Amino acid sequence: MIRFDSVTKTYPKQNRPALRDVSLEIEKGEFVFLVGSSGSGKSTFLRLILREERTDTGMVHVLGKDLSRLSNWKVPHMRRQLGTVFQDFRLLPNKTVAENVAFALEVIGKPRGTIRKTVPEVLDLVGLAGKEDRMPGELSGGEQQRVAIARAFVNRPMLLIADEPTGNLDPQTSVGIMRLLDRINRTGTTVVMATHDQNIVDQMRKRVIELEKGRLVRDQSRGVYGYQH
């Protein structure tokens, strides 16, 4: 599903590489936590998977494709097979819940009939049935994140990338979001989630990948947040 081969990435005008010689593999259907302090390279790791950045050296394979060889015009197609969720939800404030989810399908040219059918389905799945016509501003943070997850999942992606999806939510709400992500994972979707939330990582007991100053320092199945040597 995802394979990093000795990946190094240095941003322009920076001395220290954001990622240094990272190699790992994530299988189909896995649920993986990506942990590490700020500046450890988590975001770069995710941006490389999304092909928002390219590696300096090494190779990133996502969904069987070598991203360094993927030409620019093919990137949108690759991204349609991924779902992405962020800490700040990234919803359109002037569109309703249903329109926000539909937007993801509209801009990739899905027919109206498909949109009308799938949007309520996925809103039901994330537990927002009956709130289709609300505006994002009227929703709680947890509900907004559910909208974002619905949008990410509406295309039934093979892979869901979540960058601190519970970062803006209280613990109670976070648990709900994690249950949802877990359910999505059980449908066969691979989930990669960057997080600072120790409780969540410790409770879920999934694979944990830890980065520190750009290096891969821990890769542990059924791991916890802190060091466990």
Add this chain to the structure above:
Amino acid sequence: MRVQFVLSEIGVGLRRNLTMTFAVVISVALSLALTGGALLANKQVSSMKGYWYDKVEVTIYMCNKADAATTPNCAKGAVTADQKAQILSDLKKLPVVKKVYYESEQGAYKNYKEQFKGTPLVNSITPDQMEQNYRVKLKDPTKFAVVASAFNGRPGVQSVVDQRKVLQNLFDLLNGMTRVAYVVLAFMLTVAMLLIVNTVRVSAFSRRRETGIMRLVGASSFYIQMPFIMEAAFAGLVGAGLACIMLLGGRYFLIDNGLDLQEKIPLVSFLGWGPVIQVLPLVLLIGVAMPALAAFVALRRYLKV
């Protein structure tokens, strides 16, 4: 492709940027009206030059029957075949002469009719009033006097005319104005392009949230960029439409009504509606293509994959 979706995005974009859109429309309209005006002025000049103007410098008109009564030079009647042959061979001996064309009465009449089409002059003349003539191309266009002194007053020659003298001043004026128009035009086009680039940039910036999400969910860059390009093209189209109205109105008020040049200068055959209308599709095409291209170039910089 969801047409309705795209159209609503364009509407939103244009309204959000109303003042900029307005500036784009005005500057495109002005620069295109200038473009069309300059093109039409060129057409006017070349239609006024007639058939011979750019080909020869000197015309030697020979006597016809009617001239015998009116021109002392031609008192002996129309030019004879011998005289014609003599003039031709002498012309060819002159070192300044490059080329000599012969024009018969019929040929002269035909060119005359063409040149003064649509003016009162056309019907005032019959073929037998036309003169046979030699149209002379010089190696050095300024050496008119050489030919004039050699042939003026010769038997059979009615007059020797410096072709350039008659209209050169007017043409100089028109050409000068066209050139000024081109310079102003270049500036206007630059301003229009910069405005478009800036408008697109502001537009892309104000919608970075939408475009960011579009990128995220895998919209193609064509799909992301198209609303911006269509916005620019639409503003350009409105500007081009205004330019067309200005051109049509310009001809109407300059030539037919208002200034009424056709009435005041009846000797000149002014451009009809035909040439003006022929220019309009070009104006519209430039009006749409240029802003679209400018937007496309601007987006290369401001919207990455």
